[in-house]
Amino acid sequence: MSSQGAGPGRVPAWSPAAADGLRRHNTALVLRALRDHGPASRAEIATRTGLAKATVGTIVGRLLAAGALVGHEPVPDREVVPPVRGRPGRPVRLDGAGTVGLGLEVNVDYLAAVALDLSGATRLFIERPVRAAQEGHVLAALLDLARTCHDQLVASGRDVLGVTVAVPGLVDRRLGRVTSAPNLGWSDLDLAAEVATVVGSDLVVSIDNDANCAALAEVERGAAVGLRDVLYLTGTVGVGGGLVVDGSIARGCRGYAGEVGHMSVGGSTAACACGRRGCWEAQVGLRATLTAVGMQHAEEDRDADPVEVASRIARQAPYDPVVQAGLEQVGSCLGVGISMLANALNPQMVVLGGYFVPLGPWLLPAVEHALAHDVFAPAGGGCTVALSPLGLQAAAIGAAAEVLGQVYAGRLDLPG
Amino acid sequence: MSSQGAGPGRVPAWSPAAADGLRRHNTALVLRALRDHGPASRAEIATRTGLAKATVGTIVGRLLAAGALVGHEPVPDREVVPPVRGRPGRPVRLDGAGTVGLGLEVNVDYLAAVALDLSGATRLFIERPVRAAQEGHVLAALLDLARTCHDQLVASGRDVLGVTVAVPGLVDRRLGRVTSAPNLGWSDLDLAAEVATVVGSDLVVSIDNDANCAALAEVERGAAVGLRDVLYLTGTVGVGGGLVVDGSIARGCRGYAGEVGHMSVGGSTAACACGRRGCWEAQVGLRATLTAVGMQHAEEDRDADPVEVASRIARQAPYDPVVQAGLEQVGSCLGVGISMLANALNPQMVVLGGYFVPLGPWLLPAVEHALAHDVFAPAGGGCTVALSPLGLQAAAIGAAAEVLGQVYAGRLDLPG
Numbered sequence: 001m002s003s004q005g006a007g008p009g010r011v012p013a014w015s016p017a018a019a020d021g022l023r024r025h026n027t028a029l030v031l032r033a034l035r036d037h038g039p040a041s042r043a044e045i046a047t048r049t050g051l052a053k054a055t056v057g058t059i060v061g062r063l064l065a066a067g068a069l070v071g072h073e074p075v076p077d078r079e080v081v082p083p084v085r086g087r088p089g090r091p092v093r094l095d096g097a098g099t100v101g102l103g104l105e106v107n108v109d110y111l112a113a114v115a116l117d118l119s120g121a122t123r124l125f126i127e128r129p130v131r132a133a134q135e136g137h138v139l140a141a142l143l144d145l146a147r148t149c150h151d152q153l154v155a156s157g158r159d160v161l162g163v164t165v166a167v168p169g170l171v172d173r174r175l176g177r178v179t180s181a182p183n184l185g186w187s188d189l190d191l192a193a194e195v196a197t198v199v200g201s202d203l204v205v206s207i208d209n210d211a212n213c214a215a216l217a218e219v220e221r222g223a224a225v226g227l228r229d230v231l232y233l234t235g236t237v238g239v240g241g242g243l244v245v246d247g248s249i250a251r252g253c254r255g256y257a258g259e260v261g262h263m264s265v266g267g268s269t270a271a272c273a274c275g276r277r278g279c280w281e282a283q284v285g286l287r288a289t290l291t292a293v294g295m296q297h298a299e300e301d302r303d304a305d306p307v308e309v310a311s312r313i314a315r316q317a318p319y320d321p322v323v324q325a326g327l328e329q330v331g332s333c334l335g336v337g338i339s340m341l342a343n344a345l346n347p348q349m350v351v352l353g354g355y356f357v358p359l360g361p362w363l364l365p366a367v368e369h370a371l372a373h374d375v376f377a378p379a380g381g382g383c384t385v386a387l388s389p390l391g392l393q394a395a396a397i398g399a400a401a402e403v404l405g406q407v408y409a410g411r412l413d414l415p416g
Numbered sequence: 417m418s419s420q421g422a423g424p425g426r427v428p429a430w431s432p433a434a435a436d437g438l439r440r441h442n443t444a445l446v447l448r449a450l451r452d453h454g455p456a457s458r459a460e461i462a463t464r465t466g467l468a469k470a471t472v473g474t475i476v477g478r479l480l481a482a483g484a485l486v487g488h489e490p491v492p493d494r495e496v497v498p499p500v501r502g503r504p505g506r507p508v509r510l511d512g513a514g515t516v517g518l519g520l521e522v523n524v525d526y527l528a529a530v531a532l533d534l535s536g537a538t539r540l541f542i543e544r545p546v547r548a549a550q551e552g553h554v555l556a557a558l559l560d561l562a563r564t565c566h567d568q569l570v571a572s573g574r575d576v577l578g579v580t581v582a583v584p585g586l587v588d589r590r591l592g593r594v595t596s597a598p599n600l601g602w603s604d605l606d607l608a609a610e611v612a613t614v615v616g617s618d619l620v621v622s623i624d625n626d627a628n629c630a631a632l633a634e635v636e637r638g639a640a641v642g643l644r645d646v647l648y649l650t651g652t653v654g655v656g657g658g659l660v661v662d663g664s665i666a667r668g669c670r671g672y673a674g675e676v677g678h679m680s681v682g683g684s685t686a687a688c689a690c691g692r693r694g695c696w697e698a699q700v701g702l703r704a705t706l707t708a709v710g711m712q713h714a715e716e717d718r719d720a721d722p723v724e725v726a727s728r729i730a731r732q733a734p735y736d737p738v739v740q741a742g743l744e745q746v747g748s749c750l751g752v753g754i755s756m757l758a759n760a761l762n763p764q765m766v767v768l769g770g771y772f773v774p775l776g777p778w779l780l781p782a783v784e785h786a787l788a789h790d791v792f793a794p795a796g797g798g799c800t801v802a803l804s805p806l807g808l809q810a811a812a813i814g815a816a817a818e819v820l821g822q823v824y825a826g827r828l829d830l831p832g
Contacts, residue, residue, distance in 0.1 A: 026466045050442045052468035170793060229669045245661045252762020253645045256793035263756040264790060267683020274792060340679040346668020374680060376690060377586060377672035
């Protein structure tokens with residue numbers, strides 16, 4: 001009921017400058033009506049949305065011209081009707097193919113790019129290995145990938161709506177800056193501006209945390225499709241979290257929500273790379289897991305793919321009681337943190353991603369036990385645990401979905 | 417972007433049965449436009465909302481008839497214009513006074529009732545002591561209070577929109593049942609049906625957790641007005657939490673979010689009343705606080721007002737190093753849990769209510785220290801700490817505000 005803020009569904013403050021906002025809001029109403037309930041005539045859209053017919057007519061005309069909608073022909077009966085784009089009495093439908101959101105993901109050992117069209121179909125997917133150890137190299141490789149994707153999409157006749165870059169670190173979304181991504185050696189980097197230099201300054205470039213993007217991907221097309229309260233945990237170099245609360249990513253006041261890897265869990269005094277003691281990451285992170293299972297973290301593993309390292313552990317586990325005991329300990333500690341978050345947030349599902357996936361069979365029993373016993377609400381509050389089916393490109397998918405989400409929420413204009 | 421769910425701002429699925437939903441949605445658009453941007457003519461409302469003029473005309477007509485709107489006369493200039501209700505060209509404005517939401521709060525030692533009108537003004541406030549120890553007595557007292565409030569409001573010519581009851585325990589909002597409120601001796605109680613027997617079955621009666629209601633009250637008119645990410649913690653008999661995430665109460669999949677009192681914090685093994693060990697409540701609850709400061713929890717204190725007990729401790733603290741050390745320990749443990757939640761949720765403010773308020777001067781330094789040092793985001797992620805100014809009726813205020821919120825979100829009909 002607070003009259004502050006301007007989230008979706010709120011009437012924009014009335015001023016000449018807010019007219020753009022109202023137009024985007026109404027355009028989004030029309031797009032959602034067509035996405036959620038299928039093809040419709042202008043009159044039907046007006047009934048569905050409550051918008052004036054004239055308003056709907058203007059919006060549909062613009063969307064047809066921009067290629068976001070096409071005339072929807074019912075299956076021809078007797079006479080052959082030539083396809084007519086946009087005759088008022090005829091139904092229109094979403095035609096996503098020409099309009100895409102581009103998601104880029106940067107990580108310590110790989111880059112990924114995904115383009116999704118308005119209807120959610122994948123129109124581009126590229127993955128490239130990279131070495132963070134080489135100073136400055138990652139940014140150059142990322143910009144090269146952004147340019148390649150953009151040029152490729154434009155060459156194939158697609159309109160790029162916007163770009164979101166998923167970054168493993170703290171980001172300032174409002175300013176489009178990376179506050180701090182220690183594993184990449186980035187701090188206070190104006191990444192949105194850098195990317196804009198290669199994709200063009202007319203595109204909206206956003207920066208987001210990679211776990212937030214991956215969490216969005218899980219509810220869009222991963223383990224948690226359609227669920228509205230989800231706790232996503234990923235093990236990459238560190239441990240990151242993405243919280244879906246009532247259908248949206250919880251971001252907090254400065255966009256730093258989800259830093260669950262640095263929660264102080266279980267009174268531990270284990271030293272964390274962040275300089276604190278007892279962080280969850282220092283107990284269930286990859287390095288801690290290697291120590292727990294009695295494997296030295298070899299120097300050569302520093303830049304190794306965390307999922308590959310975890311897969312090695314998982315392969316050894318059936319034959320080695322020390323590894324089994326170590327994984328039980330890690331699973332138990334994972335359970336303590338997850339049950340705390342489940343008490344606070346009552347998620348319907350916990351999704352484990354990154355290197356937790358290959359270790360899943362060894363970690364899940366302890367996590368399920370903790371949910372059943374350490375959550376105050378009956379039956380763990382209804383929470384289940386699942387492993388991510390999306391692999392390491394989850395964040396790129398989520399980043400692309402986020403661009404489209406801005407259109408459907410009335411915060412981003414369609415081209416044309 | 418998920419097409420599931422039907423939150424505010426989403427186009428209702430199109431079916432004859434959804435027509436009611438669409439009407440409520442559009443009515444809410446009109447009400448919000450008038451609440452947020454002041455009086456307007458029907459034509460202006462149509463422009464503000466994008467609704468068809470005919471739709472606006474119908475809605476405004478119904479709202480005028482229901483007394484929710486009145487004709488808004490500009491300050492008369494020369495000629496005296498007789499007040500005309502609802503002439504199409506004239507502006508209309510919200511007239512909340514005739515239409516109220518009723519909030520009831522039940523606790524171990526008191527009941528409270530608050531009625532707020534559509535514009536947010538308080539129209540009724542009643543507080544009554546009660547003793548939970550007497551089996552069955554609390555429910556009878558609550559029903560008596562509900563009847564008194566309802567009759568009083570109706571007698572004064574007001575339309576009651578709905579009733580929300582704030583309960584210290586787990587509630588099933590969908591079914592309107594109390595799952596478990598151990599301190600009241602309630603379990604699986606159909607409280608909504610009970611209340612409906614005295615206020616009439618035509619009213620929507622909702623049940624909510626008391627800390628959720630109190631958190632809503634804090635962002636409506638307490639310490640956190642207008643903030644969109646707030647962590648509210650209250651000490652009553654136990655320790656409850658209400659999480660405001662992006663402007664709304666986070667409820668989780670079954671409505672059990674906010675049970676932070678039963679998070680396992682700091683590896684403690686202290687026994688909790690819930691049967692588990694290490695719960696936060698067992699370390700920072702009133703009983704644990706009394707033990708920490710060296711005061712025996714006398715039998716006679718069982719039903720005592722927790723705020724009064726805490727005030728006694730606070731009065732003794734300046735003269736007693738044992739009390740000071742105990743409060744330091746409790747504050748430190750409070751800080752551990754709060755900084756964990758701040759890492760997960762990045763709130764802009766933590767509001768402490770209930771018995772934490774009189775102890776505030778002794779607890780706040782430790783909490784502020786934890787936010788500054790144990791949160792991964794720079795400067796505690798921008799989080800400050802405040803004490804609730806609302807007193808024990810916070811939950812009743814929030815419960816009444818929740819009824820009104822349902823109208824403004826298009827989920828509840830106005831009468832008439």
